[in-house]
Amino acid sequence: MTVLDHRALGRATLARQLLLDRADMPVRDAVAQLCGMQAQEPQEPFTGLWSRLRAFDPAALSGLLTGRSVVRTHLMRRTVHLVTADDIVAWRARHDAMLRQRVLGTYRRELEGVDLDELAAAGRAVMADGEPRSMAELVRALADRWPAPAPRALGEMLIAALVPVAQTPPRGLWRSRGGVRNVLLSSWLGRQVDAPAPDGADPVGQALVRRYLAAFGPAASADLRAWCGLAGLPAAVAALREELVTFRDERGRELFDLPDAPRPDPDTPAPVRFLPAFDNAILGYHDRGRIIDDAHRGLSVAGERVVLVDGRVAATWRVDAATVVVTPLGRLSSADRNAVGAEGRELASFLSDGESHRVRVATSPD
Template sequence: MTVLGTRALNRATLARQLLLDRADLPPAAAVAHVGGLQAQEPQEPFVGLWSRLRAFDPATLSDLVTGRGVVRTHLMRRTVHLVTAADALAWRARHDPMLRQRVMGVYRRELHGIDLDELAAEGREVMADGVARSMSEFARALADRRPDVSPRALGEMLIALVPVVQLPPRGVWRTRAGVRNALVSSWLGREVDPPAPADLDPVGEALVRRYLAAFGPAASADLRAWCGLAGLPRAVAAVRAELVSFRDERGRELLDLPDAPRPDPDTPAPVRFLPAFDNALLGYDDRSRIVDDAHRGLSVAGVRVVLLDGRVGATWGVEGGAVTVTPLRSLSRAEHAGVDEEGRALASFLSDGEHDRVRIGPTAG
């Protein structure tokens, strides 16, 4: 079986994640292609798409949010993701058990003995009026019958039990707004797709294919790390005949779609600025293809990173109207110039062309 080295896997990830070459795709198609964008920080998907698409206009994504073409909802790993409306409807039921289990894992003592089906029914009744509410407002409406359960626990479980979306203006470009939730069925005009029969898993099989298209070649453990779903071995087995297999340098089996891009490991990789919690990092159990072990914690800490030669080589932020970059290692002259050029373009994007200032600081530590 062919062994794919770290650099080969890195270039495959960059190609699948539209980070090797910016793509000429509409924003909705890009969101679908990468399997959604993690979006608990509402403005971060705009940077994620700017780094992936040519001539990206943030207004087009705002229009998709307000026009119901994409939605913000809890899905993979019980984190807020920006996904297409079609994916939200198709994927939500498959994620239901995981969403419940993860909330129960945090609030098990408080929720012990609570009839979850009853709670879900009451929550739907409260939401049926179509009024968008915060999670705490939903929870307070249910708290009278459960005085010993904190509103936080009730609210978190309610969001897991009942398919909801977070409504605009949250998630609109340069707009600050709190979370207001509404039923998926109210916002999108129909219920989520029902669960498949127990002996079938068509959504799981589709998730395997979609994951590999966006992140492959990858191991089953990587797939699970991306979506948080435990019950996908059957789905992997069902589609295995369609796939090709490799090994990584650790000996793990990697699966992939046969015709998916696997660029030459020596393909040059441009400087790319990634938003916080980008799935190019979080979408794997083994993240060594894109980040050194010493910096692995950056990916889960909400730190924005810069890819240098395809790997995490710096962090970035915005301070005093300028994009500030902190290298994690010494930069070559060419890398310094590349960071400055891409950073200026990002600063111009973030400021609507008002400035393009970049400050590259000394190496961290």
């Protein structure tokens, strides 16, 4: 079985994550290709799409949110993601059990004795009028019936697990601020989420495997679960085995992939790319060695924005007084520093709407 090293796997990831060459595709298609974008920090997806699409116009993503073609909602790993309306309708029921268990993992004691089905029905009844509500408003409407649980536990269980909701604009719009307000997904989209599959069938699981591999492969079953948090997907992988190709990584893990998916030559040049906080190009794997060194793995879960140089995390970046400040994690060559500076100036121009082109690259790592 062919062994793929970190460099080969990294180039495959860059190609499928639209980071090897900026793509000419509509924003909605890019969000679908990426299987959604992690979005608990509302402005970060704009940088993620700027790094992936040619001539990206942030107004296009804002328009998709207000037009209800893309929604903000809890999904993979119980994290807020941007996903297309079609994907959330198809995928939400498959995530129900995982979302419930993850909230219970945090608030099990506070929710002891609460009938979750009754709580879900009551939450839907309160939200049936289609009016967006904050979590606090929703909890206040239910407090007389469930006075004992901490409000945070009750609210998180409702809007992150039991009741499919969308977070409404202006939250998530370009350069807009807005608190989290939730509305029933069915009210927002004008259609119900797809019903769960019959017992023993898992067509959505198989579809998720295919979509994940198209966006992140080649990958192991453990990588797939790290991305979505779902149980039971090894069975879906097994059901698809005959249509997949297999490899091994340097650790000996079996990797699965779609036969015709891009696997570029490991020596393919990789341009400098600036990634936003919590980008799934890093978080979408259990073994992230294809793109980040183990010594820096914690950056990806701490919300640090990172810079890719030759396809690997080589620096962090932040915005300070209208300047993009880059701090290398190790020594950068003169050519790499110049490339980082050039891409950083383009990013500064994007973030400041052309008003500033300032970038500062630290001379050495912290």
